[in-house]
Amino acid sequence: MTITLNVNGKSHQVDAEADTPLLYVLRNDLDLHAAKYGCGLGQCGACTVMIDGKAALSCVTPLLVAQGREITTVEGLGTAENPGPIQKAFIEKQSAQCGYCIAGMMMSGAALLKHNPKPSDDDIRAALRTNLCRCGTHMRIMAAIKRASELMGQQAALPAAESNRSAG
Amino acid sequence: MDTFDKPDNTDIENSASEHSGPELTRRGLLMGTGALVVSFSTANAFAQTPAPAPAAPAAAPAKPPALPGSLDTDRYLDSWIRIDAQSKITVFTGKAELGQGIRTPLMQVAAEELYVDPKDIELITADTGRTPDEGFTAGSQSMQNSGTAIRNAAAQVRDLLIAQAATQWNLPADQLKVEKKRVIAPDGRSMGYGEVVVGQFLHVEAQPKSKLKTPDQFSVIGRDVQRVDIPGKVTGGVAYIQDLKMDGMVHARVVRPPSYSATLKNLDDTAIRKMPGVIEVVRDGNFLAVVTEKEYQAVKAMHALQLAAQWDEPAKLLDNANLSAELIGLETEVGTVAEAGTPAFPNGPTYEATFSRPYIMHGSIGPSCGIAVMKADGSLDVWSHTQGVFPDRDAIAQMLALPKPKVRVIHMEGSGCYGHNGADDAAADAALIATKVPGRPVRVQWMREQEHTWEPFGPGMVTKIKASVGADGMIDNWTYDLWSNSHGTRPGDAGSLLAGRHKSNPTPLKLPKININPNGNGDRNAIPLYAIPNQKILWHYVNQMPIRVSALRGLGAQPNVFSIESTMDELAMAAKTDPVEFRLKHMKDKRGYDVIKLAAEKFGWGKGTPARDHGVGFAFARYKNHAAYLAIAVELKVEPDTGRVRVIRCVSAIDSGQAVNPDGIRNQTEGGILQSLSWTLYEAVQFDKTRITSADWSSYPILRFASVPDTVEVHIIDRPGTPFLGTGEAAQGPTSAAIANAIRNATGKRITDLPLSRERVKTAIGA
Structure with missing residues (x-):
């Protein structure tokens, strides 16, 4: 069946079986690789995206549920050439080892910062409670989300014309 | 490092990394008919004669001098460093990026000795078709083995470039300097590295001693250079094997036995073959897999195949509640x-x-993945996040009864592995399945429960x-x-691979013998x-x-x-x-x-x-x-x-x-x-x-x-x-x-x- 998805501000028509989890469509049909397959069980967070501004596990989100809603992936935060504040912060703090979990971390972080621009350490820990990292990059991930909060604060302080680009 | 690793090189490296060593001086540099003979004089008397002298026929072949790091096993400079006519520098390592960030320091050591920016270097990692064989990326030895080899090779390449320019300009080598990929004379004349390197110029055996920069000369070593792989990883680039897509690629899932020793008793796959997108149901001994056009079709077909397969399962595991006594027994x-x-x-x-x-458990966050394609000429290309492309190649070739040169294993990063996880097995799965659907690249993605229950x-x-x-x-x-x-039950042998053990005509696991050596196991x-x-x-x-x-x-x-x-x-x-x-x-x-x-x-x-x-x-x-x-x-x-x-x-x-x-x-x-x-x-x-x-x-x-x-x-x-x-x-x-x-x-x-x-x-x- 054909389903319309709104991903990173663009509308896409995808032809897929209705029970296909959103993750497979993002990765294979829309060529958006950032969200990762980690468990397919909603246990590890590697597949995290934002749906309507909230962190969501795309490996257990059926396509039909995602239809008509605003989906944001890491690709919607910026590009390698023009990274957004969360991406800049992860690069600046060198917050990856293998990096496989990092896209999910960034999306959980993005959803947190959207609603809580100045999170405490405990807020960050709570927002990342469903995200697993095996390399032990946790300290740097938390530091990057704090740094992203600062960068977004600086961006918000800029004249309005420049600050429209949000991290999600 | 495990028992299958190469011998430790610490002692060799100690002797090779001295910075107070003698100046590498040019004594003879002869350009012949496409062949180049290079010799150096060092105070350690490793000098060769300028003209190659044939060894006396009766004499036993002399053991070649030990070379620094992995240069000892891949002794030609152009195995490690190549420079094209446009001065593009390519560095080759047999080590693999496993998430430890090894690419960046390897580029740093090469850049340091070549007097270039790390960004000027393209690094090619483990690939049986292109790079030196450095065994496994294991034992925290990449800097010791590969870093030492690359650094010494880079220093020797630099000095060859200087020596060659000095010959052309008829100037003493010590009056020349290098900067921004150019050799520069005191009068301002300069040649790009790519102009100096002609033909087989770098196809020379490395020397035991290199004129390495001293720490006070470092501009790149010791610096917090940002990792080259992180920007791609945080912006959704094709960073992992899981992200690779190829023309005509099909998706596969394996159905593993429910336990180590289970054997397939009965299977009716008729209904599965009729499921949407199913191209093939592979049944080879106890090895089962489905191949489909789209990925989620493979997941669904896999679940159906799991339900259809009936197994005999012996109870052969240990009593986990009493593990210490079990092991001692x-x-x-x-x-x-x-x-x-x-x-x-x-x-x-x-x-x-x-x-x-x-x-x-290693517990990689990304379950293992392998991609393989059986080509029309009967050769097989395999992409894997293995720690050892060469041993994995050997094991896969043995499993499929193919000559080793017919199999190429190319490293592509996966999720962090922390040792021998399911990577080699997933590559073997893909290789075996690829032989059943020739011409189409087969991507095998392990499921979470497969990684958890089957990784070693x-x-x-x-x-x-x-x-x-x-x-x-x-x-x-x-x-x-x-x-x-x-x-250590790493590849090298087909019995180390799950597919090798599960297929018909299986190769059993070779139980390793006790091996006590300074690296420990x-x-x-x-x-x-x-x-x-x-x-x-x-x-x-x-x-x-x-x-x-x-x-x-x-x-x-x-x-x-x-x-x-x-x-x-x-x-x-x-x-x-x-x-x-x-x-x-x-x-x-x-x-x-x-x-x-x-x-x-x-x-x-x-x-x-x-x-x-x-x-x-x-x-x-x-x-x-x-x-x-x-x-x-x-x-x-x-x-x-x-x-x-x-x-x-x-x-x-x-x-x-x-x-x-x-x-x-x-x-x-x-x-x-x-x-x-x-x-x-x-x-x-x-x-x-x-x-x-x-x-x-x-x-x-x-x-x-x-x-x-x-x-x-x-x-x-x-x-x-x-x-x-x-x-x-x-x-x-x-x-x-x-x-x-x-x-x-x-x-x-x-x-x-x-x-x-x-x-x-x-x-x-x-x-």
Whole structure:
């Protein structure tokens, strides 16, 4: 069946079986690789995206549920050439080892910062409670989300014309 | 490093990395008919004659001189460095990016000696079709082996470029300089590197000595160069094998037997073949797989195939509740790891204990993936996140009865592996399936439960220590017995691959033999680095492997250091000495002494008393007793009601020799500390007599953000001009022991069985 998805501000028509989890469509049909397959069980967070501004596990989100809603992936935060504040912060703090979990971390972080621009350490820990990292990059991930909060604060302080680009 | 690794190169490297060596001077540089003969004069008399002299026919071939790092096995400079006519520099390494960030420091060492920016270098990693064979990317040896080779090759290439330009300009080489990929004469004339390099110019054998830059000349080594792989990884680039797409690619899922020894009894796959998108149902002995056009179709077909397959399952696993006795009961032979003096325990304070570690999972966040295509000419290309493209190639070729040159294995990064996980098996799965659908690239993605239940685990181990302290407060006697499988069942042989064992005409796993060598295996770090006059260390070898095992970060070092360093604290108490002071008194290695001092100082060891229910603990090890030194102090809190342990802060000091990328060392060490914390507090593979039952993250819990410490500090002692010692595995053992010692400090109870779980702590404190 054909389903319309709104991903990173663009509308896409995808032809897929209705029970296909959103993750497979993002990765294979829309060529958006950032969200990762980690468990397919909603246990590890590697597949995290934002749906309507909230962190969501795309490996257990059926396509039909995602239809008509605003989906944001890491690709919607910026590009390698023009990274957004969360991406800049992860690069600046060198917050990856293998990096496989990092896209999910960034999306959980993005959803947190959207609603809580100045999170405490405990807020960050709570927002990342469903995200697993095996390399032990946790300290740097938390530091990057704090740094992203600062960068977004600086961006918000800029004249309005420049600050429209949000991290999600 | 495990038993299948290449011999350790530390000694070679020591001699090759001297910076005070003689100047490499040009003596003859002859351009002939397409052949180039290069010779150097060095004070160490490694000079060759300018013209090649044929060896006397009767003379035995002289053993070639040892070359630095992996140059010793791939001896031509152009195996490592090539420069094209446009001065584009390509560096080749047989090592692989596993998430440890190795690409960046390898580019740094090459850039340093070539006087270029790391960005000017393209790095090609492990590929049987293109790069040197450097065995496995394992044992924290990439900088030692590959870094040393590349650095020396780069220095020699640079000097060849200078020598060649000097010949053309008829100028003394020492008047020339290099800058921005150009050789420059004092009068301003210059030639690009690419203009100097013609034809086979770099196809020359490397020399034993290189004119390496001295630390005061460094502009790239020792700098926190940002990792080259991170921008792609945080912006959704094609960063992992899981992200690769190829024209005509099909998706496959394997259906593994429900347990190690299960055999297929019955299967009717008629309905599965009719499912949407199904191209093929592969049945080859006990090997089952589905191949479909779209990925999720493969998942659904896999589930249907799982339901359709009926298996015979024998109950052959160990009794996990009684693991230590089970392992000891499986002992097949005893090997002596070390022996000195005559340990005897007449009187005086003696400590005796049995320690254990359960089977531990690598637990990669991304399940393994492999891609393979069988081409029209009968050759097979395989993409894999294996740690060893060459051994994996050999194993796959054997499994498929193909000549090795017909199989090419190309490394592509996967999720962090921390040792031998499912990577090689997924590559073999893809290779076997590709032979059934020739012409189409086959992508096999393992499911979470497959990675959890089929990866080779870090072996369970048991250790027994008896040790005593003399009247002088010094350890006088020490006996140590350890029970362990080999920690190495890596490829090389088809029997190491699940597909090789499951297909028809299977190749059984070759059980490794006991192998005691300086790198250690199950016995890695079994010898305390402390001065102990009487000691005896034995490896009670367990030949059978009822649970699938192989190399996990650190091999035996984690359980051995956990045991040794727990005992050191008990002996310090018996000697009524502060545990840090006690270690220092027994440490004769200056660099070991220095990291212990620094970690203690930065932690504020001995200053103040821990708060109520808090404890502090300390531990140290030199990885493999010849690699990186690491000491760590931790502070933690034990919740008396629940037994829950929360590590609050960790302060470590590490000496990895010459630090190439300090932030890379910090990143790896922070990761090692947190991963070891997770192993130590939470992890144990669960199984019943038939099946592995830790099949997902709820049945195999690991560290979560709620339990991450407040701070983790890594202090580096840089040793400019000394050999690279590697970093990746140094923290695994000391972290475990420091946590155990801190729990002892907080509660007064010594827990000797890993993990130091909430239940065990609660039981120990009688809460």
